[in-house]
Amino acid sequence: MADGRAQVRRRAGLRLWLAGGWLALLVLVAIFAPLLAPKDPLEQDLFAGRLPPFWLTGGALLGTDSLGRDVLSRIIYGSRIALTVAIVSGVITCLIGAGLGLLAGFWRGWVDVLVSRFIDIWMAFPPVLFSILLIAVIGPGLFSIIIAIVVIDWTRFARVVRAEAMAQGAMDYVASARVAGRGRMGTMLREILPNVLPIIVVLLTLEMGIAVIVEAILSFVNLSISTDDPTWGGMISEGRASIHQAWWVLVFPLVTLFLTVLSFSQLGEGLKDRFDPVLR
Amino acid sequence: MTYLSVQNLSVRIKGGGPLLRSVSLDVAAGHVHGLVGESGAGKSMIGRAILGILPKAVEVVSGAILLDGVDLLALPPAQRRVRVGASCALIPQDPLTALNPSRRIGRQMTDRLVDILGWTRGDAEARALALLAEVQITDPARVLRQYPHELSGGMRQRILIASAFAAEPKLIVADEPTTALDVTVQKQILKLIAGMQVRHGTALLFVTHDLGVVSKVCQSLSVLYAGKVVETAEVRAFFAAPQHPYSAALLAATPKYTDPDAGLHPVPDAVIAAVRAEVGHD
Amino acid sequence: MALLRTILLRLVTTAVTLLGVAVIVFVVIRVVPGNPIAMMLPPGATGEDIARLTALYGLDKSILQQFLIWGAGVLQGDFGTSITARQPVLAMVLARLPATLELSTFALLMAVLAGGAAALTGTRLRETKVEGGIDIAGGMALSVPDFLWGLVLILLFGVLVPVFHISGRVTPSLDLPFITNFYLFESLVRLRLDLTLDLVSHMFLPALSLAIPLAAIIAQLLKQSLKETMHLDYVTLARTQGYSEASVIWREALPNAVLPTLTLVGVQFTFLIGGTVIIERVFSYEGLGNMAIDAVINRDLPLIQGIVILFAVLFTGVNLVVDLMYATLNPRLRHG
Ligand SMILES: Nc1ncnc2c1ncn2[C@@H]1O[C@H](COP(=O)(O)OP(=O)(O)O)[C@@H](O)[C@H]1O
Ligand SMILES: [Mg+2]
Numbered sequence: 001m002a003d004g005r006a007q008v009r010r011r012a013g014l015r016l017w018l019a020g021g022w023l024a025l026l027v028l029v030a031i032f033a034p035l036l037a038p039k040d041p042l043e044q045d046l047f048a049g050r051l052p053p054f055w056l057t058g059g060a061l062l063g064t065d066s067l068g069r070d071v072l073s074r075i076i077y078g079s080r081i082a083l084t085v086a087i088v089s090g091v092i093t094c095l096i097g098a099g100l101g102l103l104a105g106f107w108r109g110w111v112d113v114l115v116s117r118f119i120d121i122w123m124a125f126p127p128v129l130f131s132i133l134l135i136a137v138i139g140p141g142l143f144s145i146i147i148a149i150v151v152i153d154w155t156r157f158a159r160v161v162r163a164e165a166m167a168q169g170a171m172d173y174v175a176s177a178r179v180a181g182r183g184r185m186g187t188m189l190r191e192i193l194p195n196v197l198p199i200i201v202v203l204l205t206l207e208m209g210i211a212v213i214v215e216a217i218l219s220f221v222n223l224s225i226s227t228d229d230p231t232w233g234g235m236i237s238e239g240r241a242s243i244h245q246a247w248w249v250l251v252f253p254l255v256t257l258f259l260t261v262l263s264f265s266q267l268g269e270g271l272k273d274r275f276d277p278v279l280r
Numbered sequence: 281m282t283y284l285s286v287q288n289l290s291v292r293i294k295g296g297g298p299l300l301r302s303v304s305l306d307v308a309a310g311h312v313h314g315l316v317g318e319s320g321a322g323k324s325m326i327g328r329a330i331l332g333i334l335p336k337a338v339e340v341v342s343g344a345i346l347l348d349g350v351d352l353l354a355l356p357p358a359q360r361r362v363r364v365g366a367s368c369a370l371i372p373q374d375p376l377t378a379l380n381p382s383r384r385i386g387r388q389m390t391d392r393l394v395d396i397l398g399w400t401r402g403d404a405e406a407r408a409l410a411l412l413a414e415v416q417i418t419d420p421a422r423v424l425r426q427y428p429h430e431l432s433g434g435m436r437q438r439i440l441i442a443s444a445f446a447a448e449p450k451l452i453v454a455d456e457p458t459t460a461l462d463v464t465v466q467k468q469i470l471k472l473i474a475g476m477q478v479r480h481g482t483a484l485l486f487v488t489h490d491l492g493v494v495s496k497v498c499q500s501l502s503v504l505y506a507g508k509v510v511e512t513a514e515v516r517a518f519f520a521a522p523q524h525p526y527s528a529a530l531l532a533a534t535p536k537y538t539d540p541d542a543g544l545h546p547v548p549d550a551v552i553a554a555v556r557a558e559v560g561h562d
Numbered sequence: 563m564a565l566l567r568t569i570l571l572r573l574v575t576t577a578v579t580l581l582g583v584a585v586i587v588f589v590v591i592r593v594v595p596g597n598p599i600a601m602m603l604p605p606g607a608t609g610e611d612i613a614r615l616t617a618l619y620g621l622d623k624s625i626l627q628q629f630l631i632w633g634a635g636v637l638q639g640d641f642g643t644s645i646t647a648r649q650p651v652l653a654m655v656l657a658r659l660p661a662t663l664e665l666s667t668f669a670l671l672m673a674v675l676a677g678g679a680a681a682l683t684g685t686r687l688r689e690t691k692v693e694g695g696i697d698i699a700g701g702m703a704l705s706v707p708d709f710l711w712g713l714v715l716i717l718l719f720g721v722l723v724p725v726f727h728i729s730g731r732v733t734p735s736l737d738l739p740f741i742t743n744f745y746l747f748e749s750l751v752r753l754r755l756d757l758t759l760d761l762v763s764h765m766f767l768p769a770l771s772l773a774i775p776l777a778a779i780i781a782q783l784l785k786q787s788l789k790e791t792m793h794l795d796y797v798t799l800a801r802t803q804g805y806s807e808a809s810v811i812w813r814e815a816l817p818n819a820v821l822p823t824l825t826l827v828g829v830q831f832t833f834l835i836g837g838t839v840i841i842e843r844v845f846s847y848e849g850l851g852n853m854a855i856d857a858v859i860n861r862d863l864p865l866i867q868g869i870v871i872l873f874a875v876l877f878t879g880v881n882l883v884v885d886l887m888y889a890t891l892n893p894r895l896r897h898g
Contacts, residue, residue, distance in 0.1 A: 120575075121582040124874045126836030129854055133866060136858040137590055213707055217840050220709075221855050236713060240844065243721055243728075254713050258706060265705040331802045336689065358806070365804020378795040382817040391813075392803040440799075 016270040019263035026260060030079040039070035041077040041230040050246040063248040065238055071249060074230035075256050081142065081231050082260065085215040086208040089149040093211075094204045096150060097157025102196070104158065105165025106188045115158060122155045131214055135223045145218055149211050156210075157203055164196045198275035202268050209264025216257055232257045282346075283309040283483045284330065284451055289343030291325055291334070291507075299325050299338065300507045307451065312477060312484040314494035314515070316530070317504035323487045324373075326504070327453040330485070332357075332364055348450070365396050369444035371454040371473070375436035375461070379428035386424030389443050397447055411442035415472060434465040438472065445476055451483045458493075470497065491534040495519060503527045565889055572885055576878045583874040584636075588629050591863050619645065619864075632867070641871075642864035646857075651868035655850065659872065660743035661731055662842070662849035666835050668746070668765055669772035673834070674827075676773065677780025684781065685788040685811055696781060703778035708837045712771035712844040719767060727764040729846040736760060768845040772834050779830050780823065787819035821892060828884025832877045 029036060038061060045068030053063040053071075062072040104115035134148040168174065169192060177191045178184075219233025220240075232253045239250025284307040291300040300322050307313040315323050328334050330345055332352065345352045347367065352360050372378040380388055389411075390404035399407075405424070412420030415438040428436060437457065444452050454473060458466040474497050477484050486498055494501050494515065501518060503511045503526065511524040522528045616622050620631060635642060641651035684696040703711075720728035732738065732745060736757065740748045746765070749757040791797060792815055800814045801807075839851030846852070850869060857865040 117582075120579055121586065123832075124579050124583050124877045125870070126839055126873045126877070128836060128839040129851070129870060129873060132839070132855060132858045133587075133590065133870065136861060136866075213709060217709055220840070221843055221859070223859070240713070240716070243716065247717070247721060250713070251717065254710070254717070258710055258714070261707070261710060262705050269701070269705075333798050333801050361801075361804050361806065364802065368802065370799060370802045372795050372799060374795060378799050380796045380814055380818065382821070392800075392805070395809075396804040 013270075015266050016274070019266040019270065022259055022263045023267065026079050027083060029076055030083045033076050033080055037070075037073035037076045039073040041069065041073040042228060043070075044068050050242070050249075052246075053248050053252075062252050063246065065235070065249045066242060066246070071235070071252055074235055075232065075253055077230040078232045078235065078253065079256075081229070082212050082215060082257075084142070085145055085149070086211045086264075089146040089153075089211045090204055090208040092146065093150045093153045093207055094157055094200060097154035098161045098196075098200050098203075100154065101158035101161030102165050102188060102193065105162035106169050106192055107184075108166075112162070115162065119155045119159055122152070125152075127152050128217060131218065132221065132223060135218055140218075140223050145215055148218075149214050153207060153210065156207060157200070160199060160203060161196055164199055165192055168192050168195050198271075202272045202275065205264055205268035205271060209261050209268065212257070212264065213261055281309045282306045283348060284485065285344075285346040286326065286330065287344045287346065289326070289329060289345065290341040291322075291329055291338060292341055294337055294339050298341070298507060300329070302343070303504070303507070303509050305502045305509060305512060307483050307485050308500075309450065309483050310481045311500065312474075312486055312498045314498035314501035315485060315487045315504060316489065316491060316494055316501055318489060318530075321504045322507040323489075323504055324455055325507075327370070327455050327485065327487055330364075331368060331370055331453060332360055362396075365392070366447070367450045369447070369449040369452045371437075371441055371444045371452060371457045373456045373459055375433050375440055378440055379436055381428055383427075384424070385426055385428065385431075385439055389424070389439070389446060393446060407446060408442070411446055412439070414445075414476070415439070415442045417442075433461055434469065437461060437465075437469050441469070441473060441476065445480055445482065448480065449482060451485065452477075453485045453487070455487045456489070459489075473497070491531060503530065568889055569886060572882055576882055579878055580871075580874055584633070584871055585629070587867055587870045588632065589625065591866060592625050592628070619643075621863075636871075641868040644857075644865040645862045646860045646865070647862075651864050654853070654865065655868050655872055657743055658848065658850045658853050660745070661847065662835075662838050662851060664744060664746045665765055665769055665842070665847065665849060666772065666831075666838055668762075669769040669834055670776070670831055672769055672773035673776035673780060677777035678784060680777070680781035681784035681788060682811060682816075684785045685792065685815070686808055688789055688792075693785075696785070700778040700781050703774045708771045708775060708834075709840050709844065711774045712768065712841050715767045715771055716844070725763075726767050728767060731761070731764055731848050732757075733760050733764075764847070768838075768841045768847055771841055771844075772837050776827075776830050776834050780827060783823045783826055784819055787822050788815050791815040791819050821888065824891070825884060825888055828880055828887075831884075832880050835873070835876055835880070 045064070047068065050066055051060050051064040051068075053061065061070060062075070064070055065074075100115050104112040130152050131148045134151060135144050138144045138147060165188075174187060174191055177187050182190065215231065216233030216236065219231040220237045222234070222237065235253040236250060236257065239246070239248075239253065243250055286303060286305050289300055289303045290298060292298045303322075303326060305313065305315070305326075315326060317323050325334070325338070329340060330347075330352070334340070340353060343353070347363065350363070352364065355363065379385070386405065386408060389408040390399075390401065393399040393404040393407065394401055408424060409420045412423060417423055417435065417438055423431070423435075423439070431439070441457070444454075457473060458469050461469060470493060473484075476482075484497075486494070488494060498515050500512070500514050502509045503524065505526050511518070511522065511527045513523065518527070519531070522531050613622075620628055623631070632642065639652060641655070643649065644651050644654055647654060680696050680700070684693045687693055716728045719726050727733075738745070738757070739752065739754070742748055746758065746761045749755070749761060788811065792811070797810055797814045800810050805813065838849060839854055841847070842849045842851035843855050850872070854866070854869045854873075856862075857869060
């Protein structure tokens with residue numbers, strides 16, 4: 001029994017390190033993109049279109065797309081957009097969603113009724129369609145993507161945090177804090193919040209992975225930023241169209257995106273196990 | 281005529297301590313053998329070993345379980361399953377959890393007769409009706425169509441008893457069959473089992489922690505303490521003069537039986553009397 | 563009686579949710595800054611032209627007026643006219659719906675079969691390496707969404723080992739005798755198995771991408787409740803009756819484990835339907851989702867509205883059906 005748990009923890013540990021390592025690497029790449037990228041990601045060279053990757057004859061680096069732009073450099077610069085979206089929209093979504101969830105779960109009353117009703121309505125929308133719809137309304141662009149993610153995904157936080165705050169609110173320590181003279185707001189922030197914080201951190205990590213995917217999907221349907229800008233989703237979209245002529249335009253950004261999304265969710269799951277008292 | 285013979289059976293938790301230490305006991309064909317001991321002594325473990333339903337974390341270390349002369353532990357699992365299924369049955373402790381909540385009583389009683397023993401559906405249903413009548417359930421046809429949650433605990437235990445006798449097994453293991461029931465129902469169920477046993481001539485391994493029950497139902501008994509059989513005796517001799525100090529203590533703790541002569545009846549007279557009383561009263 | 567009350571209550575909440583969806587979609591679309599009419603006219607159009615068309619589509623009225631007009635139409639089955647295609651929205655949407663329904667049903671079927679098989683195998687071989695392998699594969703499948711699985715599958719089975727089609731719903735050169743748009747269903751009914759084969763080889767990869775995450779969820783949940791059930795007394799009792807381990811799982815454990823899984827599968831199935839939007843795009847599958855994305859790119863307001871409402875109806879409808887199934891399958895509720 002004890003052995004099994006140690007094994008689970010060791011595996012969880014390895015998982016955390018691998019996922020965290022990849023994401024840390026990605027952050028460094030994004031910060032130092034101008035130094036790392038071998039070419040200008042926007043520079044076109046129609047005479048060097050669809051060059052294969054370096055190990056094939058006539059190849060260069062990770063190949064070029066149909067406009068002769070360097071795939072490797074575009075992936076490197078694409079990490080800037082992906083991570084910006086992940087961090088900014090993740091944090092804003094978290095603040096709004098967790099805040100509303102906390103209020104609804106601890107304050108109850110009409111706030112709870114309102115928030116719960118909205119969650120129900122949100123659940124009736126297909127999220128992908130919803131985000132595309134929002135982008136169409138507010139117009140493409142980095143800012144719009146972030147807004148779309150926040151508007152759609154706040155319920156992810158609100159649902160879970162609300163349930164958790166309700167559970168915590170029913171516990172004795174909350175009652176004793178109230179008896180000891182803490183106000184409602186104080187109780188919420190000082191007593192409840194620290195206890196739901198681990199869950200919020202896990203959700204935030206998972207949300208960042210989702211944000212990366214949403215950005216990729218929106219670029220894929222050409223609703224992200226301008227098609228020139230290097231986004232992984234945009235590259236994948238082009239690669240999908242020319243898959244039989246130039247597989248590398250699809251494969252390399254896809255692998256990068258896959259690993260990034262996988263890392264965020266593994267990091268989230270790993271953290272969840274860490275915080276889970278049963279495993280400790 | 282010994283029907284079941286457990287010989288030097290040792291069982292332990294996988295990679296852990298022993299649960300049964302060289303347990304031996306015999307059950308004669310058509311006889312009732314009591315298995316007594318305090319909670320956690322390993323009574324259920326013996327029953328489970330016989331029926332081949334030991335928990336996954338538990339394993340047999342050594343010993344033999346002879347059923348009609350054949351060592352069950354030496355058989356391949358599939359053969360053992362078929363053999364046990366055809367000749368043994370279990371009356372479980374808790375009737376509330378021993379019936380499948382999502383299936384009708386009728387199917388639960390008849391399916392194994394059809395699937396395993398190859399009866400026709402009609403025969404199996406007729407048999408189920410007859411048995412439900414025998415365990416004194418009114419309107420058996422209706423009960424067959426009901427789900428477990430529609431029935432009381434006593435009703436469900438009657439159904440499980442009827443089920444156990446359905447295929448005329450040679451041996452029934454009854455694992456504290458009345459412990460989970462209301463005190464008022466306990467006595468009826470006990471009488472019922474005793475009466476069925478006499479009528480069907482089935483050998484019965486009766487697991488209980490209550491010596492009072494043993495004196496009424498059993499012909500012989502084994503006393504189990506911490507996974508070990510400390511005494512095996514005929515009931516009459518045992519209540520007259522228990523040999524092992526633990527047995528004596530156990531008996532002393534059962535208030536009604538401190539005086540060896542008071543309230544004792546020779547067995548199987550007691551069983552027959554119980555059946556008579558049952559028929560006369562109900 | 564209790565069952566009837568549950569049903570009525572659910573119908574009312576469903577209606578409220580749908581009304582909420584309609585209002586939100588309507589409002590969101592109409593705060594759009596750009597003028598869709600200006601976009602659909604050729605560059606040389608005059609302001610007068612724009613005004614005339616705007617009035618034609620009713621876009622010059624207040625939002626409340628527009629909503630009431632639209633709502634009244636919807637109640638009579640009139641969802642308006644598509645701006646780009648100039649056809650009734652309802653007809654367009656209903657023409658595409660069968661493609662999406664077939665895709666999601668096929669995917670659900672795959673997920674249930676694969677997930678169920680994994681759960682049963684994992685339970686039969688519990689606490690072995692096989693169960694560990696199933697758990698790891700399940701975790702992996704859930705870490706990555708359908709969009710990425712779709713692209714990975716395109717690479718693996720469309721390019722590397724080209725065994726399946728990666729675009730479209732059916733080979734265009736084929737002669738289709740169908741009178742409905744339920745191609746797959748109709749090909750089966752007409753016993754045109756050659757067409758069935760072609761349809762399935764188009765549908766297989768998109769359905770698989772949608773099915774992978776759902777299969778993993780089903781496997782996890784079902785295995786967990788199966789394993790919990792395996793300790794119960796009635797399962798043990800069945801073992802003593804001569805049933806093999808496999809038939810004990812199938813007969814005794816499964817019926818009771820299915821019920822708790824069902825509710826969650828229902829919610830997850832709505833996610834799967836939502837996933838068809840992007841998966842249809844990835845596989846150029848001519849369904850509702852693909853049409854939705856085109857409508858959004860073209861700012862075809864009436865069409866967008868119609869599609870989103872239809873999706874919401876599908877979502878809430880699935881939830882409703884699952885709730886009712888739960889109520890009728892659970893003997894406790896049925897005879898409560
Ligand atoms: N599934 C199991 N795994 C490991 N040990 C068990 C299991 N079930 C019971 N035991 C242990 O086996 C011993 C005997 O249990 P049991 O036969 O149920 O006792 P009794 O029926 O006499 O009350 C107890 O000490 C109990 O803790
Ligand atoms: Mg016991």
